[in-house]
Every structure is written in structure tokens, then in C-alpha cells.
Amino acid sequence: MTQTPLSIPLDRASPIPLYFQVAREIERRILDGELAAGTRLENEVVLADRLGLSRPTLRRAIGYLVDRGLLVRRRGVGTQVVRPRVRRPVELSSLYDDLTRAGEEPRTEVLRLVVEEPPPAVAAVLELPEGGRAYTIERLRRIGDGPLALMRNHVPADLVRLDEDALRDHGLYQLLRAAGVRLKVASQSIGARVATAAEARVLEERRGAPLLTMDRTVYDDVGRVVEHGSHLYRASRYSFELTLTG
Amino acid sequence: MTQTPLSIPLDRASPIPLYFQVAREIERRILDGELAAGTRLENEVVLADRLGLSRPTLRRAIGYLVDRGLLVRRRGVGTQVVRPRVRRPVELSSLYDDLTRAGEEPRTEVLRLVVEEPPPAVAAVLELPEGGRAYTIERLRRIGDGPLALMRNHVPADLVRLDEDALRDHGLYQLLRAAGVRLKVASQSIGARVATAAEARVLEERRGAPLLTMDRTVYDDVGRVVEHGSHLYRASRYSFELTLTG
DNA sequence: GAGTGGTCTAGACCACAGC
DNA sequence: CTGTGGTCTAGACCACTCG
Numbered sequence: 001m002t003q004t005p006l007s008i009p010l011d012r013a014s015p016i017p018l019y020f021q022v023a024r025e026i027e028r029r030i031l032d033g034e035l036a037a038g039t040r041l042e043n044e045v046v047l048a049d050r051l052g053l054s055r056p057t058l059r060r061a062i063g064y065l066v067d068r069g070l071l072v073r074r075r076g077v078g079t080q081v082v083r084p085r086v087r088r089p090v091e092l093s094s095l096y097d098d099l100t101r102a103g104e105e106p107r108t109e110v111l112r113l114v115v116e117e118p119p120p121a122v123a124a125v126l127e128l129p130e131g132g133r134a135y136t137i138e139r140l141r142r143i144g145d146g147p148l149a150l151m152r153n154h155v156p157a158d159l160v161r162l163d164e165d166a167l168r169d170h171g172l173y174q175l176l177r178a179a180g181v182r183l184k185v186a187s188q189s190i191g192a193r194v195a196t197a198a199e200a201r202v203l204e205e206r207r208g209a210p211l212l213t214m215d216r217t218v219y220d221d222v223g224r225v226v227e228h229g230s231h232l233y234r235a236s237r238y239s240f241e242l243t244l245t246g
Numbered sequence: 247m248t249q250t251p252l253s254i255p256l257d258r259a260s261p262i263p264l265y266f267q268v269a270r271e272i273e274r275r276i277l278d279g280e281l282a283a284g285t286r287l288e289n290e291v292v293l294a295d296r297l298g299l300s301r302p303t304l305r306r307a308i309g310y311l312v313d314r315g316l317l318v319r320r321r322g323v324g325t326q327v328v329r330p331r332v333r334r335p336v337e338l339s340s341l342y343d344d345l346t347r348a349g350e351e352p353r354t355e356v357l358r359l360v361v362e363e364p365p366p367a368v369a370a371v372l373e374l375p376e377g378g379r380a381y382t383i384e385r386l387r388r389i390g391d392g393p394l395a396l397m398r399n400h401v402p403a404d405l406v407r408l409d410e411d412a413l414r415d416h417g418l419y420q421l422l423r424a425a426g427v428r429l430k431v432a433s434q435s436i437g438a439r440v441a442t443a444a445e446a447r448v449l450e451e452r453r454g455a456p457l458l459t460m461d462r463t464v465y466d467d468v469g470r471v472v473e474h475g476s477h478l479y480r481a482s483r484y485s486f487e488l489t490l491t492g
Numbered sequence: 493g494a495g496t497g498g499t500c501t502a503g504a505c506c507a508c509a510g511c
Numbered sequence: 512c513t514g515t516g517g518t519c520t521a522g523a524c525c526a527c528t529c530g
């Protein structure tokens with residue numbers, strides 16, 4: 001496979017770290033096809049030298065791309081461009097964000113929005129203090145000409161102020177992030193069951209139609225519970241796409 | 247929150263990198279509860295000094311744990327232990343591995359095992375050359391007293407040699423890894439539908455019972471397609487548990 | 493202003509791959 | 512053996528947070 005002398009313009013006055021400028025530029029060239037699959041990069045010492053960087057800084061750039069799966073490093077061999085892939089990482093994104101990114105135009109119907117002392121099971125998941133209050137949100141997400149998902153969420157009341165207008169025009173995660181909440185990890189469970197009569201009616205399905213269920217609990221960067229949701233998706237119109245790395 | 251002077255024994259003769267010795271030890275103390283949630287670590291300069299390490303090396307250890315979500319670093323503030331969580335990362339594991347780890351005893355029935363020129367759709371996904379051959383594997387996974395999943399997999403024939411005995415006693419990924427295949431990324435799609443009559447019969451469900459479907463394509467570290475699978479799970483007995491990080 | 497993490501440098505030595 | 516990445520050091524300066 002080819003070896004390519006690499007030249008990257010650096011802006012040392014920029015607030016963007018040098019290692020990131022390098023990583024971003026290499027990534028761009030891989031995605032653009034300028035650096036084809038299998039291409040060998042020059043060795044780290046030479047490359048760092050040409051770019052006018054120290055080797056640790058260059059290594060940091062390369063390491064970043066190795067972690068993201070765009071490059072492979074092998075001791076004694078060298079660094080190569082991996083066969084390019086759709087590699088959307090597993091992200092902490094909401095259905096709304098996903099749809100928007102996919103060029104769809106989701107519409108949201110807010111069925112219920114209250115602040116209340118939630119039932120004990122929910123309070124436990126949210127780790128609310130005694131008597132703590134939380135939003136309960138029920139929304140119907142539509143896309144194109146029909147419903148896609150029925151969503152119930154719970155958010156501790158002291159984290160953010162929510163209103164129906166905001167929820168109609170934005171994803172819940174957008175609103176949380178805008179309120180300064182730093183979403184960090186989520187654990188979720190995906191299952192399936194058939195629709196009850198009531199669910200079928202709301203989702204415009206037949207009774208007994210297959211539904212995907214998703215329960216998710218989201219934590220912020222210091223481990224506080226930030227949100228819990230139980231969602232139902234029409235299996236006929238939705239599936240979860242994931243990229244795993246190991 | 248408390249601040250803790252940290253002392254960690256290092257073995258400079260060990261082949262295990264110093265940064266990793268440090269990271270592993272801090273992780274252990276967090277998981278053991280010795281370092282409670284909210285605990286502040288000493289600042290990097292002092293800590294590096296006490297451990298007899300350079301600051302970059304110590305930072306690498308901390309950075310590793312930050313990436314894994316066990317620590318938070320904030321400029322001008324310090325480094326803190328995050329509220330401990332179940333944080334099983336999204337892993338490239340097989341159903342067999344998952345069950346074994348959970349203490350279950352999966353049994354596998356090999357329904358079909360052939361090497362053939364697969365249908366064009368499968369050949370395309372596997373990126374086989376013209377006339378390339380692949381294993382087609384159909385297995386029924388049982389656990390406890392009943393079936394759990396019906397699995398169909400395709401693996402390029404030149405990657406590994408598979409036989410019925412091996413597949414009965416091991417997960418497919420185990421066998422691939424043992425053959426030197428380096429599983430790296432997978433993209434998968436999770437959906438739901440109802441069982442056909444034939445599927446219901448094999449899975450001992452009623453016709454119309456909800457099933458989880460999972461299609462997965464796995465790539466190795468240089469982007470070659472290593473495996474493709476289409477699986478069916480009984481929703482009554484199985485759900486996908488994921489941990490996402492953002 | 494004092495204290496913290498964020499970045500960067502210019503070296504060094506080692507371990508492994510492949511000839 | 513030569514060439515590669517893997518680790519580590521001992522500093523330096525900067526940017527941000529908070530009292």
C-alpha cells in the first residue's frame with residue numbers, strides 16, 4: 001500500500017490544540033478519500049519532524065484517530081488507514097436529534113406535562129430525595145404522515161424549566177444541554193412486545209402489532225440521574241442502529 | 247468533599263506500563279469504595295511527585311479513567327471521583343459470552359452448517375470476491391428449559407475453520423478470536439416483528455409473538471468484513487442492555 | 493492572585509516486526 | 512540487524528475557576 005508524505009497547515013495562534021488540528025485534518029483526508037484505505041503514514045518521528053511538532057503531540061493526534069477506528073497502529077510495522085466505514089459512534093442522542101440529522105422533520109405532540117411527586121418506582125430510579133418533584137412528560141413523535149413513537153420521560157424538577165412550547169420545537173436532550181446539564185452516560189434496555197389496544201390507537205397500529213421498547217436512564221458527568229425515559233416505537237417504522245467498538 | 251493523599255506501589259520492572267498500574271489501582275479503590283464518590287484527588291503535580299512519576303505519565307493514567315467515566319477533571323477545580331455506576335461499556339460480545347458471564351449455561355443446537363457460495367445479498371455484505379465462499383450457520387440457543395434465540399450467521403470461509411462440535415461448545419466470537427481474527431467494530435440494527443408460524447414453532451412461541459431482531463456486521467481492525475448475522479430473540483425472554491457514553 | 497488542569501517540547505530508552 | 516511504535520521524563524507556558 002502507498003505511503004504518503006503528509007503536509008498539514010498548522011495555526012499556532014489558534015485556540016484549537018495542535019494535536020486536534022492535525023487529527024481533524026487527517027480525518028478529513030481519510031473521509032474525502034485523499035488517504036485511501038491501506039495507505040501507510042510516514043513513521044512518527046519523520047512526520048512529527050515535517051509538521052514541526054514534537055512526537056508526543058503527533059502521537060496524541062494519531063492516538064485520537066486510532067481510538068475512533070480510523071487508523072491502525074502496529075509496533076514494528078507502522079500506521080495505516082483503516083478501510084473507511086460508516087462509523088457513527090454510539091452517541092448520546094435523542095430521537096429528535098437523530099431524525100433532524102437524517103433530514104426528517106419530526107413533529108411533537110405534548111400529551112402531558114406536569115411537575116409532580118412521581119410514583120415511588122420512578123422516584124427511586126431518579127434518586128430523588130424524600131418528597132422530591134419531577135417532570136412527567138408524555139409526547140407523541142410524528143414523522144411524515146403518521147406517529148412513530150410514544151415517549152414518557154421523567155426529569156428532576158430542579159434541573160431545568162420545561163414548557164410545552166419548548167418541547168414541541170426541541171428534543172428533550174437539546175433542552176437539557178441548553179440548561180447546562182452535561183449528559184455523560186446512559187444505560188438503556190431495548191426490548192419488544194405487542195401493542196395494547198390503547199397503545200395501538202395512539203400509534204395508529206393494529207392491536208397486537210410489534211413495538212420496540214426502550215428504557216433509558218441518563219447520568220451527568222458526576223453521576224447524578226438526569227433523566228429517565230420509557231419509550232415505545234412502532235417496529236414497522238423504526239429500528240435502532242448502533243455501532244459498537246471493541 | 248474529602249481530599250485523599252494517594253499512595254500506590256509501582257513495579258518499575260513489570261512489563262505493565264506505569265500509567266496502567268496507576269489507573270488500575272485507582273479504579274480498584276473506586277470500585278471498592280475506598281475512594282468514595284466526590285472524593286477529590288490531589289492536584290496532578292503533587293500526586294505525580296509523590297508517586298515518583300512525571301506529570302504526563304500520571305495524566306495518562308487519569309485520562310484513561312476519565313475516558314471510562316470514573317473520574318471528572320475540571321480545569322481550575324481539580325479531579326473528582328464520579329458517583330459509581332454500573333458502567334459496563336458497550337462491548338463486542340456474543341450472546342454466548344453474555345450468558346456465560348451472567349452465570350447461565352447456554353446450550354447450542356447447530357441446525358445447519360455449510361460452506362457455500364452465499365446468495366448475492368449476503369456476498370455483498372461480506373464483500374466476498376466473485377465466487378467467494380462462506381459459512382452459513384444456523385443455530386438455536388437454549389437456556390434453562392427453553393429456546394432463547396434463533397441465529398443465522400455468515401463468515402467468509404477463508405477466515406477460520408468451523409465444525410459442529412466447536413460451535414456447540416463455544417460462542418462464534420470466541421472461535422473467531424481464537425483463530426486470530428481481531429474483531430474491532432460492528433454496526434448493528436435492532437428491530438422487532440412478530441413471529442411467523444415456522445419461527446414460532448422452533449422458538450416454542452405462539453404465532454404472532456413479539457420477536458427482537460438483530461442484524462449485525464462485524465469488521466476487523468483493518469476494516470474487513472468478518473461476520474454477518476441475523477438473529478431472532480424471544481422478546482419474552484430477552485432484551486438488549488446497553489451503556490452509552492457521550 | 494493562587495491553584496488547577498490543558499497543552500507542548502525535546503529528548504531518551506525499550507519492545508516488537510520483519511528482513 | 513533496522514525500523515517501527517510504546518513508554519517515560521522533566522521541564523515549560525497557558526487558560527480557566529474561584530475566592
